[in-house]
Amino acid sequence: MYETKILQLDLKGIAQSGQCFRMWETPDGVQLVAKGKFLQVWDLGQDMFRFSCSQEEYETLWKEYFDLNTDYSQYQACILKKDRFLQQAAAYGQGLRILHQDPFEMLISFIISQRKSIPAIRTAVEELCKTFGQPIDTPQGQLWTFPTADQLAGARIEQLKECGLGYRAGYVLDAATKVATGELDLEQIANCKDEVLLQRLQTVSGVGIKVASCTALFGYHRLQALPVDVWMQRVLEQEYGGTWPRSYKKYAGVLQQYMFYYARSGNWKFR
DNA sequence: TGCCAGGCTTCAC
């Protein structure tokens, strides 16, 4: 166990923000599986948090994972004063952070995400982990790691469909095969510019600009990546005349997250 | 029960 003070961290908000699918809310915090490990975090109030790991593991793994070395007020500071919508969205989303997640997990998860609701994505991803991942014993019972490319590349298409993937099963198999064979080198493309990174990701069938952008933002922490789904389309249409404001280019991914989270919260209406 | 979901591919035109 390790307790520490952290400013601007909303665990439940992050769990609900649609960027991760294997973080679950608990009565007083969250639990998650990432980096092949199980972690429980308690929100103790007064900006104090308890992690179910050693201080060393917190410092070497989870501090980075939760992006706790970053002061998010720098992102909020670039919001235009006259932009009431984003001012409100950012205030509502205070404590949201862009996690440093695994690129392969993001690629597969967001391939699965297309034309699915967030609860349905979670269910399908969990079935995938249960079928192909490694079991982990946790205080909360049996859980599973997210499968590796090798584990998924060996799957039969029927097995994938049984996880509720539907027509996306072939897409997942293509992604896993390309990664497993090295045709798509997820480590190598980490060094590419945003545009090239997005292009390379889109060589996988079933991966378009939206899935590639989510992978770039949540798996490679490319803060300029701007995933536009049906919700963001509505926001852009109603609040910004249909196009992303030029002055928000640098941290588009972060600002987009505030908008997405706020728009879906029910505090904003699309007319 | 019907509608919609953090879209993409394919095929007209």
Added chain:
DNA sequence: GTGAAGCATGGC
């Protein structure tokens, strides 16, 4: 290059 149809399935 643009636009529309078709796609599997779970959750509300």
